[in-house]
Amino acid sequence: MSAGAPTVLHGWGRTSPSVATVRTPVTADEVAAAVRGAGDRGVLARGLGRSYGDPAQNAGGTVLDMTHRRGVRRLDVDAAVVEVEAGTSLDELLRVLLGVGLTLPVQPGTRQVSVGGAIAADVHGKNHHVAGSFGAHVRWVDLLTADGAVQRLRPDGPDPELFWGTVGGMGLTGVVLRAELSVRRVETSSVVVTSERHGDLGEVMDALTRLDHEAEYSVAWFDSVSRGRGSGRGVVLSGHDARLDELPVAQRRTPYAVPPPRSVAVPLVPPVSLVNRLSGRAFNELWFRRAPRHPGTGVEHAFGFFQPLDGVASWNRLYGPRGLAQYQLAVPHDAAAVVPEVVAAVAASGHVSCLNVLKRFGPGTPSPLSFPMPGWTLALDLPVAPGLAGLLDRLDAMVLEAGGRVYLAKDSRTPAHHLAAMYPDLPRFAALRRRVDPEGRFASDLARRLGLLTPTPAREARP
Amino acid sequence: MDATGRPQSLLLLGGTSEIGLAVADAWAERSPGLRVVLAARPGERRDAAAARLEGRGCRVEVHDFDALDDGAHVRVVEKARAGGDVDVAVVAYGVLGDPELAWQDPEEAGRVARTNYTAPVLSGVALGAMVRAQGHGVVVALSSVAGERPRRSNFVYGSSKAGMDAFYTGLGEALRPIGGRVLVVRPGFVRSRMTAGLDAAPLAVGPEEVARAVVDGVAAGREQVWVPRPLRPVMSTLRHLPRPVFRRLPL
Ligand SMILES: Cc1cc2nc3c(=O)[nH]c(=O)nc-3n(C[C@H](O)[C@H](O)[C@H](O)COP(=O)(O)OP(=O)(O)OC[C@H]3O[C@@H](n4cnc5c(N)ncnc54)[C@H](O)[C@@H]3O)c2cc1C
Ligand SMILES: NC(=O)c1ccc[n+]([C@@H]2O[C@H](COP(=O)([O-])OP(=O)(O)OC[C@H]3O[C@@H](n4cnc5c(N)ncnc54)[C@H](OP(=O)(O)O)[C@@H]3O)[C@@H](O)[C@H]2O)c1
Numbered sequence: 001m002s003a004g005a006p007t008v009l010h011g012w013g014r015t016s017p018s019v020a021t022v023r024t025p026v027t028a029d030e031v032a033a034a035v036r037g038a039g040d041r042g043v044l045a046r047g048l049g050r051s052y053g054d055p056a057q058n059a060g061g062t063v064l065d066m067t068h069r070r071g072v073r074r075l076d077v078d079a080a081v082v083e084v085e086a087g088t089s090l091d092e093l094l095r096v097l098l099g100v101g102l103t104l105p106v107q108p109g110t111r112q113v114s115v116g117g118a119i120a121a122d123v124h125g126k127n128h129h130v131a132g133s134f135g136a137h138v139r140w141v142d143l144l145t146a147d148g149a150v151q152r153l154r155p156d157g158p159d160p161e162l163f164w165g166t167v168g169g170m171g172l173t174g175v176v177l178r179a180e181l182s183v184r185r186v187e188t189s190s191v192v193v194t195s196e197r198h199g200d201l202g203e204v205m206d207a208l209t210r211l212d213h214e215a216e217y218s219v220a221w222f223d224s225v226s227r228g229r230g231s232g233r234g235v236v237l238s239g240h241d242a243r244l245d246e247l248p249v250a251q252r253r254t255p256y257a258v259p260p261p262r263s264v265a266v267p268l269v270p271p272v273s274l275v276n277r278l279s280g281r282a283f284n285e286l287w288f289r290r291a292p293r294h295p296g297t298g299v300e301h302a303f304g305f306f307q308p309l310d311g312v313a314s315w316n317r318l319y320g321p322r323g324l325a326q327y328q329l330a331v332p333h334d335a336a337a338v339v340p341e342v343v344a345a346v347a348a349s350g351h352v353s354c355l356n357v358l359k360r361f362g363p364g365t366p367s368p369l370s371f372p373m374p375g376w377t378l379a380l381d382l383p384v385a386p387g388l389a390g391l392l393d394r395l396d397a398m399v400l401e402a403g404g405r406v407y408l409a410k411d412s413r414t415p416a417h418h419l420a421a422m423y424p425d426l427p428r429f430a431a432l433r434r435r436v437d438p439e440g441r442f443a444s445d446l447a448r449r450l451g452l453l454t455p456t457p458a459r460e461a462r463p
Numbered sequence: 464m465d466a467t468g469r470p471q472s473l474l475l476l477g478g479t480s481e482i483g484l485a486v487a488d489a490w491a492e493r494s495p496g497l498r499v500v501l502a503a504r505p506g507e508r509r510d511a512a513a514a515r516l517e518g519r520g521c522r523v524e525v526h527d528f529d530a531l532d533d534g535a536h537v538r539v540v541e542k543a544r545a546g547g548d549v550d551v552a553v554v555a556y557g558v559l560g561d562p563e564l565a566w567q568d569p570e571e572a573g574r575v576a577r578t579n580y581t582a583p584v585l586s587g588v589a590l591g592a593m594v595r596a597q598g599h600g601v602v603v604a605l606s607s608v609a610g611e612r613p614r615r616s617n618f619v620y621g622s623s624k625a626g627m628d629a630f631y632t633g634l635g636e637a638l639r640p641i642g643g644r645v646l647v648v649r650p651g652f653v654r655s656r657m658t659a660g661l662d663a664a665p666l667a668v669g670p671e672e673v674a675r676a677v678v679d680g681v682a683a684g685r686e687q688v689w690v691p692r693p694l695r696p697v698m699s700t701l702r703h704l705p706r707p708v709f710r711r712l713p714l
Contacts (some may be wrong), residue, residue: 006598006641015466018599019642041598053466059548059598059642321684325466386679389467389493412466417496445599448548449471 001030009063012316013052014269015384015412018059018445022046023416024068031064031175032148035441038062042443045175047114048089051121052326053412054445055170061443064175066116072096073178076198080183081139086116086176091310093262096254102183103241106134107306116176121409122168122370124377126217126237126306129362132241133372135167136365138179143173146437152179160366165432168370170408172433172442172452189257190242191217191305196295197288201232201340205376208236208360216240217305220358223232224346224370224380225284232343234358242299259303265313273320273383282351287354309355319383326410327392330361330371335402339376346380351393353380368425368432371407381409389413408446416451426452466664468682469494470550472542476528476536476586477556481655482589482605484512486553489678492520500543500545502528503556530556530582531574540589549593551681553603554586557624557658572619579623580630585639587634588589593641601681602638602645604631605673608689611649611698614714634688646680648673649698650690665713666691 002024009015025031035043041061048067049056057063066087074083077100084093090104091111097103108123117123122135131137140154143166153163166173194215198204204220211218215238222234244255251257275283309315311450316324331338339358346353357379382388396418399406405422406414420426429452433440440453447453464470473490475483478501487553491497499521503509513523524546528539543549582606594600604676609617610624628647635645650673652664673690680688689695 008642013466016464016599017642019640020598041596060596061598323466327545384466386682389465392467413469415495416471421515449465450683 001024007058011051011053013412014316016054018057020058020061020063021066022063024065025257026068028150028177030223031144034064036148038441042441044442044444045116045171047117048112050110050113052410057445058443059445080185081180082183083116083180085178087114095258097183098189098258098438101185103186105131105137105184109307110310111307115179119167119176120169120171122367124367124372126219128372129212129360130216132362133365135367137182139182141166141179142177144177145174146441161432162436164367165270165429167365168367172447173436186241187244188242188247189258189302190299191239191302192242192246192248193237193239193300193305194295194297195291196236197291197293199233201343203237204234211238212360219285222356223284223288224343224353224356225281227347229239231347232289247299262311270320274318275383277352279352283354322384325382325384325412327406328407328410329399330375330377331402331404332371332375336376338398338402341377341398342378345394351382351388351391353382355381368429369423419450464550472498472547472550474500474549474552476502476554479508479512480555480674482653482670483553483555485674486677487516489674491521495520498522500524502526502539504529530578533585536585536589540593544593548597549600551601552590554583555605559620562617575619576623580626583627584630587630591638594638595641599642603677604647606649608649608651608694608698613701647687648677648686651694653711666694
């Protein structure tokens, strides 16, 4: 393990960087030593830094880069379970799994995520409406807690509170060292994808609702720039794992083929954001036009379907020195009307988001800080620019009014006093932390910013 | 500090400065529940400032602070940190002094030089230690265009600001690798208590304009700003004028 050097860390959005002492423990003993040796600013595990804001930073404290603790420990093909080190990337894991005809039951929009990060954020994928989130497929975790001890936790005990607090717990209950996951058998590494273009947001939402019962995977991209009649027009993608007989004949001999790791990258941060009103407008137009006017079905590699952005490394640099803010909200079904309101507010604001995703969530997990709730989720990628804070504050107000929440893994700016309303189980999480980490050893910039270490009561924002 | 450049806590060293308080107002409007720590000499002005910020929804803490007390800088920064991280600290105190006395009377000369240079250096040392401990933090230093080219009319003040400006420019470099940022602010003539009774110079601004430049500058990650902006080219020109020409200008 390295002695630790002061290192500037930021999230994928490249906003609010801070400096921490980064250590690279591999063994459980090394992790325990680093946790015990942490100073008064505490300690935090970090995976691949794909959260957008500040959850994987711990300014002035210690950060444990877990990516040196990687690899598949045990793979039981018949039982479809895999035991894996927490620092393993989903990319690495999927390449191993697909080699034997298995896949992950939940895949986020990038494979450059560690198993530990996927658990800590309880990530979701395009099949949330049928499969739930990542935490629902974790059979156990080995958690190293503040006292340096390692416990094997399962969803139904021992200590289910701590298991579910760790799922979605953003690294604040301890360090996940290893986990066992349930995986799924597939006949191929491809997905049969149907793409439909819809002229407005209402149609997009109707299509997604219908697909709840028809499709294993469903997601929509929508236009966040156009106003009036075409407002929220979009492309709805749905699909299922391709069966062998659905593959083109030429591919049937290598049904589990995977493309080699990518190589293209954005080499440096341009002095200003290349994502601006002009390019954003063009992107929104292009993305819509790219989809066939009439529904079309084809076979696509799972990597391209689940992680279309992974083809270009460091694309976040395109957003320039001020970086980007992700805004992902979830609202209950009965507040579906918030979705078009949000889209209209963004379109009217002049702020341009390119990667606008809409999806329906199924039931959540028992985790107090997990994001998904039955209803709608909508994500926006916004370059940080003057006036953005005001727009996002207005969106917060709509989300709160609807009884919804924002996703902590993507948050970089939510005012602390909104948190209790967004996450009603916050007191339960605070109590858990008092029990397992009474000295508050585990800390992060996100936790400090949102008052997760010392919860602040909900407060009316001043008019 | 959030992704949009909004602080959650603000420390004003010189907590009664009109410019400093305008900065607090500007952020209070953008960050509901902002924690503001006023480090200032006790008195009515400080009480009034605290009451007004509380009225605007801020959580206000007040600490006694005399910039001419060498030990006060570290002490007050530690007190501010005890209540949580400091996202932004503004070094706002300063004195104009009596320009003619200041180059002839040792006491006045010492007061101006110490308040505007030695004390800010000590504040900077304390804030540097704070940044190192926190792993983040923005320092805003209220310098002045008067430090860019000393004028006959107030060169003691100008020289003290020149030194302060150079110190904070260097501090910005020193803090970069440990997570800190410094914004050096160079206003021209600001209509405030400090300049009350003086004839406003061309391009004079109000404290709110300085505050806006600070808020925008911090959000944009700038390292120096002139207020108003056109002063930058103006000062650049003035700096390069030959002395016989500069001498004759009515400044
Ligand atoms: C392009 C892109 C697309 C994305 N798409 C999706 C999506 O579709 N669905 C979705 O849910 N999310 C998505 N995300 C978000 C991402 O999946 C999460 O932020 C995830 O947590 C990142 O994992 P990481 O390994 O990079 O963790 P980091 O960002 O390094 O850390 C995230 C959190 O996990 C904690 N953590 C990491 N490792 C451990 C450990 N070993 N033990 C304890 N805590 C740990 C950290 O403390 C931190 O709080 C996307 C992100 C990007 C950049
Ligand atoms: N006004 C301008 O034209 C102008 C232009 C450029 C730069 N600046 C700079 O901007 C800063 C703020 O000025 P301002 O315009 O806001 O004037 P101001 O309202 O007079 O503020 C100056 C502050 O300094 C404080 N101060 C002076 N000596 C102190 C000491 N020993 N200990 C603690 N506090 C002390 C004063 O506090 P008390 O209330 O206790 O007296 C006062 O609040 C100053 O550094 C100034 O040099 C001003």
